[in-house]
Amino acid sequence: MAKRRGNKVTSFSALPWEMLNSPAYIELPYSAAKALPYFIGKVKGKLDDPERFKTEFSFSYKEGNRYGFAPGTFSKVIQALVSHGLIDPIDKGGMRSDCKSFNKFSLSLRWKNYGKPEFEMLNWKCFTPRIRPKATSKKETYRFKKENEKAEKTVTASRNEAVGVFSS
16 A cells, blocks of 8 residues: 555644634634635744734735635635734735735734724725835936936036026
């Protein structure tokens, strides 16, 4: 009989009983409940470690597609997990920065207050991302430097004439 390879579980993401029995988890759509272990598994460490909830992690749509979520479904998953208090948004990625950044999240404990008056509601669609400076091309930088050199030219005159800066 041949040996089977690749059957070992390499990582494990546990959902605590408190979370499984909470109204936040019970009211999650099926697709969001199915995706939650993937989000929790992104952060390594012990379940009771407070640093676990401060750790930022990225989760791209391409990675969501690899786990079987269509882009539209994955967008709804993110919205549901944020609105139920299971994850907190840190930064939005995507087209704003030439597709070179991913969405960044952190795990949250807001789900413990879900359905109570002290629950802090967040909405992923209304979340404002970090402001990033736009990259400039070399041509724009070169043109800008040339324009500055032209503007700095001065004309020398005799003592009676006024001296000014002329730009062309």
